[in-house]
Amino acid sequence: MATRIRPSSKRCAVIGGSGFLGRYLVEQLVDRGYSVSVFDIRQGYEIPGVTFHQGDLCDKQALLAALQGVSLVFHCASPAPSCDDRSLFHRVNVDGTQTVLKACQEAGVQKMVLTSSASVVYEGTDIKDGKEDLPYAKKPIDYYTETKIQQERLVLEACDTEKGFLTVAIRPHGIFGPRDPQLVPILVDTARRGKMKFIIGDGKNLVDFTFVENVVHGHILAAERLRPESPLCGKAYHITNDEPVYFWDFMSQVLVGLGYDPPKYRLPYQLVYVLAMVLWLLVLFLRPVLQLRPTFTPMRVALAGTHHFYSCARAKQDMGYQPLVSLKDGIARTVESYAHLRKAA
């Protein structure tokens, strides 16, 4: 029988550690003196002292090798929301998370912090100052959200103080920052194709965008405050910048910062939503013969035209959370880092 290494409280693993958020988490953990193993389907970078284990989280044996001697696991792996592959989302976020839980319990891991998403309660209609006790979306806006709900449920239900396995879920919203592969690149690509001319709705819908370092701060606080007697056990926590901003102001600040014109013409929200639905149905109908990826999906239109901002009062109270980087500074640092995406003069 293989000998089990005794878990050390400063030894952790980051599943999904090669991704955008995962890499920031790894860097911060190393700075704070943790010894870190990364488990990911790809190796994105190298950091002295960080051990990489390349593998699929659906493979329990591969996970077990990475979890030897680990007492704390961060699980922030997921297929990208834009991939629209229902069976992949289910395989990784639901079945894969079950495998992660089994592997953690077998390896003697004591704590697990899941990166969930605030969108688990979002159905495409307004959420203002949403608290964690809102019910899970009955009609999730996409397969990504559907499987993030199932994933969060599995992880929180696995919390068992008697067995000494504690879990907590962090629900960030709209993560942005340098190296983000989604938000700024999609925005710039849309602007370069001349499609960032329109504001959907009245432009006054408030949304949370969260600077990546604040999300990391929330994860580490949660891990360090998660103890058998603490209120965090088995609970979900919103982590945001706590500065809701008009969606279209945020987009405009990033665009203008990179030298592009901000959108200025208004289109009625309902009209654009119906057009996006029609386009989406057409894409589905044509899928057997033609693979199209429209910019305007109903989900994106809903995100761009509704309020969706959340309260982080629970995180402030239970873990002393406060954002470390303001929205203004976060946007400035992000814009500065995307010099290569600036509009050519």
Ligand SMILES: NC(=O)C1=CN([C@@H]2O[C@H](COP(=O)(O)OP(=O)(O)OC[C@H]3O[C@@H](n4cnc5c(N)ncnc54)[C@H](OP(=O)(O)O)[C@@H]3O)[C@@H](O)[C@H]2O)C=CC1
């Ligand atoms: N970005 C955001 O705005 C928000 C993100 N979240 C959540 O935060 C987490 C991190 O997101 P983010 O950093 O943006 O995403 P990334 O896609 O950048 O990171 C996820 C990482 O997980 C890897 N991965 C995917 N499938 C597997 C698998 N089967 N086995 C092992 N590794 C795998 C990815 O590899 P590959 O790139 O090759 O797929 C990638 O390296 C996710 O759980 C996401 O749901 C929540 C709210 C908002």
Ligand SMILES: CC(C)=CCC[C@@H](C)[C@H]1CC[C@H]2C3=C(CC[C@]12C)[C@@]1(C)CCC(=O)C[C@@H]1CC3
């Ligand atoms: C707060 C939150 C959940 C942010 C998520 C980020 C992405 C979903 C957005 C990043 C770029 C956005 C974007 C649009 C929708 C939402 C994003 C994809 C549009 C497609 C909305 C319609 C337009 O006019 C163009 C926009 C391009 C950028």
